[in-house]
Amino acid sequence: MQIFPCPFCGPRDEREFHFAGELGKTRPDTRDGVSDADWARYLHEQRNEKGHVREVWMHMPCSELFVLERDSVSMAVIGSSPLRGAAE
């Protein structure tokens, strides 16, 4: 069982976390003529990297949405940071 560091709560058991997506998915401005291809890319394209990954997770007890950097092969956690401004 992995330990993930919530930027606010600190290290917690993986059962308290939900995966939210890969980092870097910016929602296209849908009022500005998004092509089918761009929209499909936003919806479906996953990098699915091996090794160092940057992902968005939610810590369910405190609902913090944050960036988790980890190694998808060794399961080592490299670090975490809030999705918004720097954590105190």
Added chain:
Amino acid sequence: MRDDSGKWDRLPAVDAVIDAPGVVIRRVALVRQVLISGPDVLTQIDGPVVEWPGVVEAESYALSLRRDRVLWVNGPEMAEGWDAARNWAVSDVSDGYEVVEIAGAGALALLCRGAEVSLDQPSRSVARLLFGFGAFLYRAGNVQTYRAHVGRAQAGAFWTALEVHLRVSGDV
């Protein structure tokens, strides 16, 4: 379409007490629980802010839940809704959470059945998953007395979980 009434035990009475060697478990009736959210609520709130594994001594205190949220316990009555002056969102949830007190020398060992709870692992939030239920866990009054706030609809199951784990744990 099935009648499962008999499959589910009736809920434990509010005044139920589990008195086992080393652990006493009972319900705590609080005057008020209010959710307050706001960008600076952790520093603005006028009362002690409780984190893990601190021990709260006061009657009225704020549980630190998130970077921008507290549960104010036994505080004053407040107007609900958006408080534009303080940038606070306020909701009374006094009946939303039931509070269970787990006290005694064996309390921590029992809680360890339900999560990786450790006094050596501080946390800015008291919110965690405990026996599979969302809970706010902290210490109140003394170092061996733990309080858990659990969503009202799951409080009965949480109580049962404590009861069963206490029975199963045996001699630890």
Added chain:
Amino acid sequence: MSAHRVAGRGRIDADAPLNFSFDGRAFQGRRGDTIASALLANGVRVMGRSFKYHRPRGPWGAWVDDPNAIMNVALNGVELPNCPATTTYLEEGMAARSVNAFPSARFDLKGGLDLFHRWLGAGFYYKTFMWPDWHLFEPMIRRMAGLGAVSDAVLEGYVADQLHDRCEVLVVGGGAAGLVAARSAAEAGQDVCLVEDHAECGGGVWQRAEIEGTAPADWVAAQVAAIVAAGGRVLTRATAFGVFDHRMVGIVENRAFGQAPRLRRMRAGRIVLASGALDRPVTFANNDRPGVMSVDGAGEMLARYGVLVGRRIAVVANNSAARAVLPALVQAGAEVVEVDPAAGPIRVLGAKRIRGLDQGGRRVEADTVLASGGLTPLVHLWRHAGGKLDWCDARQAFIPGRAPEGMVAVGAAAGAFDLESALEEARGVARGGAVEASVSHYHLTPLWPAPGAKGRQWIDFQHDVTLKDVELAARENYVSVEHLKRYTTLGMASDQGKTANMAGLAAMAAIQGRPIPEVGTTTFRPPFVPIPIETYHGAHRGQLWHPLKRLALEEAHRAAGAALGEYGGWLRPGWYGQGDVAQIIAEEVRMARGTAGIFDASPLGKIEVMGPDAEAFVDFVYYNTIRTLKPGHIRYGFLLSEGGAVMDDGVIARVDQDRFVISCSSSHVDGVRTHLEAWRQDGNDPDRIFIHDTTQHWATVTMTGPKAREIVGALGLEVDLSAEAFPHMRLREVVWQGGPLRIARVSFTGDVSFELSIRASRAEELWQALIAAGAPLGAGPLGLEALSIMRAEKGYLIIGKDTDGETMPHDLGFGIPRQKKTVAFIGDRSLHNAKANSTARKQLVGLRVAEGAVMLPTGAHVVEAGTQRSLGYVTSSYDSPTLDRPIALALIEDGVAQMGREVTIWHLGETRRATICGPCAFDPEGERLHA
């Protein structure tokens, strides 16, 4: 009798006799014995029959490495299958029974199967019974093979305790290296926990005459005392069975027989692996005979249990460690003859009783054969954690190589087979020092299976895999070790190949002429030892397995005779009263349509969205336009996924300018809250939007029906309830009995309804007041089943029942925001792609059957004439008590354009006809709603 007890030896209590039985015969052992050691002490060697050939088998090893002696054990009415006799400690009154043998291990009726071994090699069953169908033969074959039988009796109270724990240093193994490592770390001030699977620490130390100038018993006691004195913990009868992510170590603690084990999930800062090494078998003909044992096993039997395994012992060994064991056997009275395995092929003589062995025509008389093919470090946990293995030529073994983070191996597990250097190294490593290559006095002559050898040479004892099976696998090109394992089942028995895997892969290496490290090992997976499934199960059972959410009004419902059932994760009233359920439900519908019904809608979500950006936020998350909603007003709408599919429906009320309450459907509250939180923090300003889930603070009691207004009026509320003053889709907040009461005019029945929400602790008061006010008019409680029919009569949908993962709002008749809403909202772009614009979308419609026909089955398919292609399916179907005819809702391709068309319905081979109609079957003009 070849094996016997030697007075004064071992760690057993000679003065504590324990009575037990095996295959019905009575025996006596001693406290401290395992079942296997007690049987050996009584001269019993045949302890089981093999899995496939029903060959007689006795113990090979003295502990977890034994593949043979497996038993069903009963004590005090508790019977557990497949207990390893070598690791099950004896208790008074135990009744042990050999597995896979009838009537007993000594006289097994199926022993004759062994005669057919020539045809029963690897893959025999699959190849032979392929035609006409394997499944015809499988039950019979399963009965012939296998291990213990599971008792039918339910074990009351057999529940595993599971707990989380942590320590700075976890030492796995309480042998010499583990003890000194634990002591060193503890004395250096670290929080240490040592786990040892025997009842007593010491490991191989017991076989020695002395250690560091002290008697073993004194030395072991001193180490344990020092660890405890320094604040460390020592857990015995505890096995670290697996290392999981981030140094979570699974430890199973055996308690008294019949008591479920304890699972300790230990989070270790650092792991010191001191799990020791195993003696590996030598592959020669009939090496599986009872009485062929490992040299180390014989040493353990003598040192721990005072059992000398034979009187005249032939030893087939290739290494110095094995030779070091022999003097103790001689001293205990055995006659020992060493046989050089290099001098020619060896064959064991005798069957149930060994007569000796034959080497190239030379006969060696013996009642026991001890074998040792060299030591194999126990590296299972090392591999679980991702550590690498290096092949060591000098030791002819895989030893720990590159370490996983936070783990170090010491002692025999690290290949340090010499005690003195192992101790020095363990002390240093425990304090954080590096592992240094130790000088080793251990030496051996390589000795591996020889392909083409004569006779039946066992590789895997428990699964009956011989050298010939490995050769067959190689001929059929199952040469990868992973394929070899699955084709022959080598290493797949309950011992997980502790003795078999090395021999198997060495045999494959020899057959192919490749070096052993190139062939490699199979994957090591937890658990290291077989553990009861109960270990993982624990208290997650009964009402704690998926516990339902419970209503504040549950007692009131029970008192009213409610039949409670699960609805969307909550325990809710399905109907009230006993008798013909369909009749009761129909009566409830008629009551609610005729006068009024009272139902508990408490699980409906009450998620508050507040803050200066709340309006823009709800407008973004909703499909419908919400920014135009006025305070005190309510709107019905959908939440979509980014893919455009309908995720949830419900009403949203605007309490005031900066505060909304989302009433999502009962089973979706947690999901909707998370969905909103994610969008709040990603793409919006989280300092200007706050989301409070207040669902469980409130109880909601809904009054619905023509008399609803009159009954709610009886509460004496300070609010004008008239249709003009308080129309449909409005919210009012009032005070009732000194506390807040929220009233929402929304309807899930199509009749005038008032949703009254009050804080949960006061729900019962409100419920009783409404029941009392309603009773004189003939109104009463309404269950979820009746409600479900009433909403279907109106064509109101339930997300997930009347929609699927592809349903978009315009499939449900809500197409306007898709065309008109100008601001961005979740899922917007997906509503305009080719798929969303297709005319073949499944749309929600009603289905009507002919006069007098019975109702359609839910799930029945609407099929295309001729091709039988599914065009959609029935999502909801009921007998409507209001209309006195069946009604149904369905999702059908291009359904809306086909109103009035007759379609074919197919269900489980039966064909029906129905006509497509609008989804609303009752009061389509909505006159009752606004009455």
